[in-house]
Amino acid sequence: MENILVTAIGSFSADIVIKDLKRHGYKVIGTDINQKELIVDAYNVDKFYRSPYASNENEYLRFLKEIITREKINYVIPLTDFEIDVINKHREKIENNDCIVCISDIDSINICRNKMKTYQKLKDNDISTCIPTFLLSLIDDFREFKYPLVLKPYEGRSSQGLIYIETYKELIESIKKIDTSKYICQPKINGIVVTVDVIRDPHTNQTVSISRKEMLRTLNGAGTSVYIFKDLRLDVLVDEITNVLGVKGCVNFEFIYNENDDCYYFIECNPRFSGGVEFSCIAGYDMVINHLNIFKNKKIDKLYEIKNQYIARKYEEYVTFVNE
Structure with missing residues (x-):
């Protein structure tokens, strides 16, 4: 064992x-x-x-x-x-x-855990659906931007430090309260959050991905009710991004899908299991064991047909200890 x-x-x-x-x-x-x-x-x-x-x-x-x-x-x-x-x-x-x-390997994690480095890496490799990203401390004239904007720590996690900006005045007030050297600035894209659990075997370059629209989610970004779906365009985009970032094993990508543009805008890669990885397992692919198998130098399973479906999460209560 x-x-x-x-x-x-x-x-x-x-x-x-x-x-x-x-x-x-x-x-x-x-x-x-x-x-x-x-x-x-x-x-x-x-x-x-x-x-x-x-x-x-x-x-x-x-x-x-x-x-x-x-x-x-x-x-x-x-x-x-x-x-x-x-x-x-x-x-x-x-x-x-x-x-x-x-x-994932050291260099891949260093890129994925820094949103500015991630953006630059994908941009340099012609990934066209990246949201334009700027280091806040290097911006000379904030009046040049179109609003609304999003400010976020470039090494942030779970939506911590996220600030939505509607006007130039709000931006000026907000930057007085934060360390601008640690923040990036992006245009705010409206749409639904799409999370993709993706697993990549770097030895064979085989990838498997399962996508879900997050219909309900917590304030810190964890989906509680989701819709599993298939879009070949998104699968191709995910394959390209996994190869550029050089990920190993199971990670998760976040996108914003904008209906007007009919486009998936890449937000970030979290180099770990997503909080909703069980949704993908329920849908029909064992992300956990296949992740482990990559590090055991075993082949990962192929992805067979995944049906479009809604999956909802509930919470249960347990007694863990009783004082006698």
């Missing part, structure tokens, strides 16, 4: 990742920054450890190395951006001959 460490098991994607791995016979060790009683999936893993914050890099890295050694971990699957940033930065301290971190 192989041992897999899954981090941040209080996150949206954790449930399907844990269920799928255990169903295939893996021993799953879970971590989270919160205590066990606050995390339902802490009771679904084979062993749970409370993690320090990844922002304390030295303590977090010591914690990971201790768990990897103690539990004889073969694969690490991090589920949040912040942890991926730290792990990617210090791979040589975590990976060894017996333990592999299941994320």
Whole structure:
């Protein structure tokens, strides 16, 4: 039996990742920054450890190395951006001959986790559906822009720090309150959010993608009711972007679909499982095991017919601990 460490098991994607791995016979060790009683999936893993914050890099890295050694971990699957940033930065301290971190390569992650670098990389490779992106600190005259605009941290996550700007006056007021050196500026595109779970095997250049329109979503950008659909134009665009960004395994792309233009505008690539990856698994493709298989040098499954369908998520309550 192989041992897999899954981090941040209080996150949206954790449930399907844990269920799928255990169903295939893996021993799953879970971590989270919160205590066990606050995390339902802490009771679904084979062993749970409370993690320090990844922002304390030295303590977090010591914690990971201790768990990897103690539990004889073969694969690490991090589920949040912040942890991926730290792990990617210090791979040589975590990976060894017996333990592999299941994320894209260093350069790919560095590009994907920086929205300005992502835009420049795609633009340089003639991906035409990128939203024009500018570093806020380098803009000389804000009056040249057409409104509305969107301001966001170029290394942001989960819609944190997102600011919508309707007028020049609002923009001037907003930039007084933020560190402009860390923000990008884009025209606001109206439309529906489309998330694509995509998996790429860099050895064969095979990609599989499943797209969904997010009909209802939380304020931090997690879809709760979605429509799974197929659009060959989008599949081709996704294939092009995965190759340009050099991703490995399962990642997720976000687009805005504008009906007037009949165009999918690329927003970002999150180099991890999406919060709604279970939607893709329910629709008919096992993103979790195929992601792992890429890092085990196994072939990924082909995608067979996926039917257009609505899938909705619900929340359930569990008693995790009772004081006698």
